[in-house]
Amino acid sequence: MSSSSQNSSPPAEKNAKAPSRSRGLKRVSALLDGASAVFAEAGYEAATMTQIAARSGASIGSLYQFFPTKEHVAAALHARHLDTLAGMLDLLAGEVRGHSVEAAVDALFARFVAYLEDNPAFLAVSERRSLDPAVKKEARARLRGRIAALLGAVEPPIAEARVASLAAVTLHLIRVAAMLRADDDESVRAPAIAELRTMLKGHLAGQPG
Amino acid sequence: MSSSSQNSSPPAEKNAKAPSRSRGLKRVSALLDGASAVFAEAGYEAATMTQIAARSGASIGSLYQFFPTKEHVAAALHARHLDTLAGMLDLLAGEVRGHSVEAAVDALFARFVAYLEDNPAFLAVSERRSLDPAVKKEARARLRGRIAALLGAVEPPIAEARVASLAAVTLHLIRVAAMLRADDDESVRAPAIAELRTMLKGHLAGQPG
DNA sequence: CCTTTATATGAGGATACCCTCATGTTTTTA
DNA sequence: TAAAAACATGAGGGTATCCTCATATAAAGG
Structure with missing residues (x-):
């Protein structure tokens, strides 16, 4: 009931011995x-x-x-990254409290995308086929919740009813941006990312009802 | 030099014998x-x-x-799906010619996402690590081009300079929508997809300069 | 110091997979 | 109908991977 992730059980059955020394x-x-x-x-x-x-x-x-098991390795890595990311988002939520949506989105994109680029292994283990769907869902929910908290702290406030689905969309757009950078080449990548951010900001700042 | 894909060479070296009977x-x-x-x-x-x-x-x-080779199987499947999709988009471009952006986006989303859902193997082979990056890029470019043609045929027209990057964003959003359906569960999925489409339409209909 | 526990090591067992090949069957051609 | 070409088949060779285990070393406790 404390802080990090002592749960996030690997597959099951075979239990990994934790190091003591x-x-x-x-x-x-x-x-x-x-x-x-x-x-x-x-x-x-x-x-x-x-x-x-x-x-x-x-x-x-x-x-x-x-x-x-190889699965245990991936599970441990996954948990480690989730903890780090969650902490990063918590910090960020504090930093952008009271700022505009535009500023919040810029900061969120910059840091989150940078993290995904610097840690490609996270995407690799997040999307492996052997990942338990329940764990996957829980991981997404965790990140979505952090983004929702961040979006809920901007000024002027976003309509509370929209925050959840906006957080979902935001999370997916961030993933797209990261994949974009990895996939396409420079000529199409840069304008596309700019377009993505512009679109998201326009949408978030748009009509509240 | 006619229509479908007699190119799209598998890996190389070992050449698959085409059936004749x-x-x-x-x-x-x-x-x-x-x-x-x-x-x-x-x-x-x-x-x-x-x-x-x-x-x-x-x-x-x-x-x-x-x-x-297993690679040859994947390559053949990839080519087959690309041909089908390209044909579908060509047809669609004709259908939506002169219609509003909103109508075009709705039709595009509906058909493309449905195709990706009905043919999950296409995503599987499109994203396999062994896929030659050059082939991958070419495939994306092909679909992007079709979407650009489609977007270029709506009324009122979209600024020509934006069409290319808008097509790129649209293609990625479609992929996100398909992944959304596969990943998240109903409670978060439906509003998120609605949000995606709304966002895209708003952005496409937005300021032309 | 000596016992006990934690950590370290790499050879090899079991298994699964990719792919070959020698041989057999069907279809086409002459 | 006979020869030739295309297609069909499944046992098994070679290889790579996951993981075990017997044994060895380092650290901690008394």
Whole structure:
């Protein structure tokens, strides 16, 4: 009932042993970093446990000591990123309180998209087919809630009834913007992103009823 | 140099033998249908050639007779869907010529999103990691071009300079709408899609300069 | 120091997958 | 009808992956 995510159970059945000594803590951290790199480059499914171990400077046995399954690795990484993002959004909500929607959207886009670009492994594990749909839904709901809180703090206020669905749309647009940057090339990318932000701001500032 | 896609070369090197007799034509059709089902359920990477053959009512050997690689299967499926979609958009462009942007967007959303929902294998092969980026870019450009043509035919006309980037945004929003339907649940999905369409229409009808 | 617990290691078992190939069957051609 | 070409089949080779396990080292406790 405290802060971060001690839940977010991996798959189930096989329970990963958490590290207790400081050496173990460092190892899992290194393992997650290595996994991030491999997932980012190869995607979840093509990533291999051997690659992850090598990239982390650990043996395959050490990897399996803490993560009995590739799924467990992805789940841990997912949870770690969600916690970070949630914290970032909480901070941001405080910063933009009382500001205009335009300013809030600009800040939100800038930071969120930057995060997704800097952490491609997050998208990789977020969209893997093996991710439990319930966990996926919960993760989206969590981010949506944070965005709704952020949108609810701008001035002049947005009609309360619209905040929820606007938050949903905003979250998806952010994802699109991130995918845009990865997919298209510069000539079509830049104007498209500008168009996306303009569109969102116009819509959010639009008729409140 | 005529109509459909005799290009769209699979990977390369190994060239698939095209069927010449009618039996062969039926077989490749059945194989692509089976592949569609398997790709839709399992995704490209987890799909196995054995599953595809079984689902198609063919032996593994027959599958490899026409598609020397899983990549070839995906490439063929991709090309087939692109041709179908392009044709659909051409028809639609004719239908909405002279209509309002609102009507055009409604029709476009309805048909395109329905197509993506009815053919989940298309998204699966479109987003597989092994897809050659050049082919991916070309595919997007093709669809974008069709949408631009469609948007260029509405009345009153949209400023010509904006059409290209608006088409890009529209294409991405359609994808988001399709993903929305697959991901979120009903309570958040319906209002979010409505919001997306409203937003796009408002933006497209907005200030022309 | 000695016992106990945590962490480390890499060879290899089990499995699944991609794809080949030798052989058989159907259809076309002459 | 006979020869040729296209298509069909499934056992199995080669390989790669996930994961286990017996064993070894480092750290903590008493």
